[in-house]
Amino acid sequence: MVQSEIYDTLTEILREIFDDPTLRAVPEMSAKDVPEWDSFNHINIIVAAEQRFGVKFRTAEIEGLRNVGDFADLIAAKRQAA
Amino acid sequence: MIASTAPLSLYWLPPAGDFAGNIAEARQAAEDDEALLRRLVDLATRRLDFTQTLRLDRLLAASRDRLPERAPRLRLALVGNATLDHLAPGIRIGALRRGLLVETFVAPYGQWRQQILDPASALYEFKPEAIALLLDAHALLPDLPLAAAADEAAAAVEAVVNEVAQSWRAAQDRAQAAIIQLVPWLDEPPVLGHLEQKVPASRGALWTRLSAGLTEAAAGAGVTLLDLRAASRAVGTHQLSDPALWYHAKQSITPVAAPWIGDHVARVLGALRGLSKKVLVLDLDNTLWGGTIGDDGIDGIVLGQGSGPGEAYAGFQRYAKRLAERGILLAVSSKNEPAIVDAAFERHPEMVLRRGDFAAIEVGWGDKPQALQRIARDLELGLDSLVFVDDNPAERDLVRRTLPAVAVPELPDAPELYARCLADAGYYETVAFTGDDAKRAAQYAANRERRQLQTAATDIDSFLRDLRMTLAVGPFSPADVPRIAQLINKTNQFNLTTRRYTEAEVRAMMQDPTVLTLAARLSDRFGDNGLTTVVVGRRLSEGDEPAVEIDSWLMSCRILGRRVEHAMLTIIAERARAAGASRLIGRYRPTPRNAIVRNLYPELGFTRLDSDDDSGETAWGLPLAAAHLPPTDHLSIVHNG
Numbered sequence: 001m002v003q004s005e006i007y008d009t010l011t012e013i014l015r016e017i018f019d020d021p022t023l024r025a026v027p028e029m030s031a032k033d034v035p036e037w038d039s040f041n042h043i044n045i046i047v048a049a050e051q052r053f054g055v056k057f058r059t060a061e062i063e064g065l066r067n068v069g070d071f072a073d074l075i076a077a078k079r080q081a082a
Numbered sequence: 083m084i085a086s087t088a089p090l091s092l093y094w095l096p097p098a099g100d101f102a103g104n105i106a107e108a109r110q111a112a113e114d115d116e117a118l119l120r121r122l123v124d125l126a127t128r129r130l131d132f133t134q135t136l137r138l139d140r141l142l143a144a145s146r147d148r149l150p151e152r153a154p155r156l157r158l159a160l161v162g163n164a165t166l167d168h169l170a171p172g173i174r175i176g177a178l179r180r181g182l183l184v185e186t187f188v189a190p191y192g193q194w195r196q197q198i199l200d201p202a203s204a205l206y207e208f209k210p211e212a213i214a215l216l217l218d219a220h221a222l223l224p225d226l227p228l229a230a231a232a233d234e235a236a237a238a239v240e241a242v243v244n245e246v247a248q249s250w251r252a253a254q255d256r257a258q259a260a261i262i263q264l265v266p267w268l269d270e271p272p273v274l275g276h277l278e279q280k281v282p283a284s285r286g287a288l289w290t291r292l293s294a295g296l297t298e299a300a301a302g303a304g305v306t307l308l309d310l311r312a313a314s315r316a317v318g319t320h321q322l323s324d325p326a327l328w329y330h331a332k333q334s335i336t337p338v339a340a341p342w343i344g345d346h347v348a349r350v351l352g353a354l355r356g357l358s359k360k361v362l363v364l365d366l367d368n369t370l371w372g373g374t375i376g377d378d379g380i381d382g383i384v385l386g387q388g389s390g391p392g393e394a395y396a397g398f399q400r401y402a403k404r405l406a407e408r409g410i411l412l413a414v415s416s417k418n419e420p421a422i423v424d425a426a427f428e429r430h431p432e433m434v435l436r437r438g439d440f441a442a443i444e445v446g447w448g449d450k451p452q453a454l455q456r457i458a459r460d461l462e463l464g465l466d467s468l469v470f471v472d473d474n475p476a477e478r479d480l481v482r483r484t485l486p487a488v489a490v491p492e493l494p495d496a497p498e499l500y501a502r503c504l505a506d507a508g509y510y511e512t513v514a515f516t517g518d519d520a521k522r523a524a525q526y527a528a529n530r531e532r533r534q535l536q537t538a539a540t541d542i543d544s545f546l547r548d549l550r551m552t553l554a555v556g557p558f559s560p561a562d563v564p565r566i567a568q569l570i571n572k573t574n575q576f577n578l579t580t581r582r583y584t585e586a587e588v589r590a591m592m593q594d595p596t597v598l599t600l601a602a603r604l605s606d607r608f609g610d611n612g613l614t615t616v617v618v619g620r621r622l623s624e625g626d627e628p629a630v631e632i633d634s635w636l637m638s639c640r641i642l643g644r645r646v647e648h649a650m651l652t653i654i655a656e657r658a659r660a661a662g663a664s665r666l667i668g669r670y671r672p673t674p675r676n677a678i679v680r681n682l683y684p685e686l687g688f689t690r691l692d693s694d695d696d697s698g699e700t701a702w703g704l705p706l707a708a709a710h711l712p713p714t715d716h717l718s719i720v721h722n723g
Binding site: 013016017019039040043044047048051056057058059062063 | 102131132133134136137140167168326327329330331333336337338
């Protein structure tokens with residue numbers, strides 16, 4: 001799966017969770033850019049990504065994320081290792 | 083990936099299809115409130131994952147003001163020791179699946195004791211009608227050394243059970259709410275392997291003991307138990323709890339499982355509100371046996387010993403028979419020749435179900451939606467009481483399209499999975515099992531005989547006389563409280579005000595000198611119909627004319643058409659007079675289901691007291707001095723106290 005596909009799937013997840021068809025996943029995006037991106041939805045995004053990409057994140061990985069770019073890199077690394 | 087018959091996938095519901103498209107269409111649709119509710123319920127009755135559940139929940143929240151006033155509603159508080167916010171959308175959508183609109187309050191994280199014990203807490207400010215208490219091992223398990231003796235472990239567990247039971251009582255006192263105690267699975271790895279349960283102070287043994295203690299205490303306290311330990315066995319606790327999410331976010335249940343947990347909570351809420359299903363309508367060919375009886379003949383169908391599929395069909399029949407034993411009515415809807423079906427039920431040696439097990443049988447060549455409507459009419463139940471089980475996807479689709487109120491499970495393509503599918507779908511959730519439930523099948527079988535007598539009788543008066551009915555009536559007695567609460571909460575049709583009361587509230591009425599309670603049993607020459615009538619009257623002291631207001635009056639649909647209401651009015655009038663009242667006041671509060679009693683009060687001679695308001699509620703009065711009460715000579719009345 002190439003980077004652009006990961007971003008496309010992340011875009012889908014964000015649009016579903018926030019019910020906002022205008023959202024677009026970009027590397028520098030983070031929780032502060034979306035008003036409803038609270039801890040509750042943060043977990044929902046992570047769990048939806050686990051389901052969609054068929055990966056499992058560790059607590060250390062979850063807590064090291066700064067933005068969508070970090071998340072996409074993590075997903076790419078996990079999928080490569082799989 | 084979740085397997086196709088894994089409970090977490092809600093596999094008994096039809097696939098979601100173009101869910102995103104349907105959500106977008108629902109947002110655009112300009113339609114009346116009833117159509118909007120139907121559309122939302124239809125979307126909820128699909129196989130939704132957790133993100134789809136969240137999306138539908140947002141749509142529900144945005145539509146809330148536009149939904150019909152008449153739809154049943156319930157205010158639910160979620161209180162517990164872990165993060166619970168992520169469970170609320172699944173509960174709201176699970177309830178919507180049952181036509182129930184739930185508004186939720188989630189108590190702040192970890193504050194269950196404060197919220198329950200402080201009378202001024204946000205919990206009570208919310209005025210919940212139900213409080214769901216989810217306490218897991220992290221909150222409850224006593225901290226004991228592993229070598230602690232059995233009696234020490236028992237005492238520590240008892241202390242915890244007592245503390246929880248005290249919080250139930252506090253919540254019952256402070257909120258007129260039904261308490262639902264969720265007992266979750268233990269998500270802690272054992273230290274003693276298979277020996278864990280044998281060592282009294284191990285976490286595993288303590289949790290088993292504590293769960294048993296809560297179960298027993300709940301029964302005595304009128305608390306409804308939601309046993310997630312039992313439910314979790316069908317899923318597996320590793321699927322339900324994710325340690326990463328517990329340590330990171332204090333979620334003891336993963337969001338992936340939220341739609342499934344939500345459906346379980348909603349089953350119990352639905353049961354409390356009388357929204358559980360009551361009837362199992364079964365197709366025959368390839369549902370109760372393998373093959374087509376019209377082509378293969380009675381001896382050619384696959385049923386019973388000799389083959390795996392044959393035993394699987396017999397196993398499904400046994401499950402249906404057990405459902406009948408607990409009070410679910412069985413019916414048949416089949417496209418076949420009636421004669422061959424009759425013969426099969428009569429003489430196939432491996433048939434578990436027999437004709438007498440069915441409350442209604444529709445065998446013929448007409449379409450199934452019409453057959454289902456006739457079944458509902460014969461049983462005097464709403465279409466929303468029916469579950470329709472058919473192996474044929476085309477029949478299922480037709481019934482879903484034409485009769486959306488009927489539940490139609492997406493049956494797995496294998497008879498060995500039918501029973502499991504029905505159980506996983508949780509259509510028949512109940513909060514009480516009473517003697518009346520156990521006798522229901524026999525009572526409805528007797529009703530079939532009564533219908534035949536009615537056909538034979540030339541007029542209604544002679545039919546009623548020939549029934550030789552006896553109505554035994556008296557104030558509520560303690561032994562009848564579970565049955566009375568059950569009737570109060572599930573009777574929808576002959577129910578003048580549809581006010582729902584918990585067992586605790588029913589007990590409180592019995593102690594209240596201003597409340598007049600009546601429960602009645604009807605028997606006749608075909609058998610005992612059981613406790614089927616409940617009346618609650620309240621003495622009003624204001625004004626110079628003392629009155630009794632009929633707060634609740636409801637009768638089970640199985641005794642309708644017997645003029646029992648005439649006899650009940652006479653009894654209510656006598657008791658009200660004895661209590662010093664000079665008139666009766668009755669109210670009719672309309673719901674989607676109780677139109678049959680809209681004109682009950684005027685028909686019984688009451689006159690209108692007020693004018694129409696927006697809700698359609700009407701008030702009626704009957705002066706007792708001049709009352710011309712209807713004759714009651716068609717039955718004999720026995721007073722118990």
